[in-house]
Each structure stands twice: as C-alpha cells, then as structure tokens.
Amino acid sequence: MSSSVQYLLLPPFCFEVKTDIPFVASNLKQVYGPRLIDSAECPDYFVSVQKAEGIRKFYRPQARFFSDQQEPFQPLQQQQAYAMLEWGMNWCVASHEMQYVIIHAAVLAKGNKAILFPAPPGSGKSTLTAWLAFHGWRLLSDEMALIQPHSRQVTPFVRPICLKNNSIQLAKAWFPEGNFSTVASDTHKGDVIHLSPPESSWQQHTEPAEIVGIVFPNYKVDTTLDIYQLTKTQGFMQFATNAFNYGVIGTQGFSTLCNVIEQVPSFEIFYNDLSAVSEFLLQELIDGSC
C-alpha cells in the first residue's frame, strides 16, 4: 500500500505525517478531526510511521517511527503504531524546542489562569486531566508544559489525552461521545488509548495562559482528597525533577523555574474524588489568584 501524507496543524508546531498503516491514518482522522489537513507551507517536523520490512512482517508485523532521518525508538508491534506516532511527536518537541522550558506536566486553565500538574507516570495525571477537560476546564496540554523563559506564561500545545489501563474503561464510561483512538495493547505503559479533548480546548489552542498554581497529583484509592502545601524549596525540587530540558538550557531554565515557584503556590494532593479536586483548584488557585 502507498503511504498517505497529511499535515497536523498543532500550534505552535506543524507536523508532516506520513504512514502506510491504514489504522494510523484513520486514528489521526478520528482524534484530530479538522486539525488534519492536506497541505501546509512549512512543517516544523517530518515524521513517519511505516510498516517494518523483513521476514518478521509475516509472523509478527512491526512498525518504525522516523523523524526526518532519525529513528529514536526501537520498532514496536504494528498494533502499537498509532501510540508510537503520538510518543514520537512528543519526542520531537521535547528534544528540539529549547526556546521553552519544558515540564512533563498536564496544563489546564480557566480563562487565562493555568494550573500545572507535573507528575510521573502512574500518578493518575491523565485521568484527572481528561475529567477536568470534559468538566469545563480548558486543556492546554496533557503531556508537556511549554513555559516561556523568564515568565509564567504557558504556550498551549493541545494534543489528545493519553489514557492507560483501568482509565480506559473509566473514560469510555464517562465520555461515551468522546473521540477515542483504537487501543494499543501491551505497550511499555500497558494498554494505551488516546482521547481527543473537547472542541472548546482545540478552539483556544493559540491562547496562552498564566500559571497561577502547581499541583503534584497522586491518585490514592482510599483517600477522597488530602492537600499538602509545599514549601518553595520542596516545590522547586519536585518541579525540576519533572523538567525535560532544564539541564540542557541551563541558567535560563533554572531562573525560570525559580521565578515561577516564587510567584505561585504549589501543592501535593492525594485524591480519588475528582470533583473535590476541581472544587479545590477553583477555590484555592483560580478564585484566590489575582
């Protein structure tokens, strides 16, 4: 089969996406809708997900991801190709966009007031993100916060929300009308699916927001909501741990993180009640900020 070439307009970036795997093309259409276009003038990244050649294709087909001539990952099972494309696009941005301080964090906002949720995998970050995004919050990113250096401004990079394992059934029950990708099973993160955020988040994908708080989420099955305010030193250290390019951009990254931490409160929360989290965020961080 010949490869299809399409373009994803995801401000502030544009990706040329090439694939010869039909379900990758259909997932792109399902998840990105009108953001998937037939032509673009100057793509920032040229990515492709292609069927791997060789004898393996007869008994265990694989897919390979390329960004220009680079192949950053080992080939994966072909049924994981769409997830690999999403991870590959994340890799492109995290590895090259040094004009931002990039934090591994979800970003949600009310108006132009943004809250960062930096967290390692398994903390329930994406489940919380999906729930908030479909309950009146604006999604700026599920995976990475692009902070303008020496400011508190976050540039949106709206992308689908990556849900794993038990969260998949939860999200499908919560949002039966949602645009989901197909499931990639047995990945290094377990089973994975991508959920398109609500249209309102897509429509505001060029409007930056100002950070008013940082919340480190931890899902805990037996706790409704426990909140601990962190000291600035504790907040900084947790924040820096989740920074992708902090060590690379050096002084600029350090002073940006110090500046953010000085100006906004940071909390660690343990939760299983998502509406209680939303209420806390609204009262403590959105309404409480200037």
Add this chain to the structure above:
Amino acid sequence: MLNDALQDHVITHSFSDESGTVFFNQVTGETLGVSLSKEQLAKLLFATEIDTTVQPEEIVSLSRMIKLPLFYTESSDEF
C-alpha cells in the same frame, strides 16, 4: 557573601519563604535543594566548628556546590 563561596559554574537561589536554598551547576546540570536559608548557609561558611544541626548528607551534597570550611570536607569523608 554566599556567591563568593560558590564552586565554579554554580548559581543559587534562596526562596522568599525561607524554606531553603537551591543550587544549580550550569555545566553538569546537577541541582540541589537544601533546607537552609541564605543566613544559615552564611553561618555555615564562617563557622569555626562543625554545626551539628546540619544533616551529614546535606554537607556532602553542599560541598559539591559551595566551598565549605576545610573541617567540613575532611569530616565528610567519614559520612
């Protein structure tokens, strides 16, 4: 005062809530946060004897970021 005692390529920031100080090595990217304010760190630098309130692990890490009095670095070998 603290700036004069920093190791090469290290920058620092003490937070306004006095919860502590963070250090960043611009070459290696190493980052360290300690629960000592700027004043506490200055006291440490000009101490004439070991401050036992500071955790031994903090001394070991701090010695990579600031030039501590010699008796700290010598005693840190024991930690």
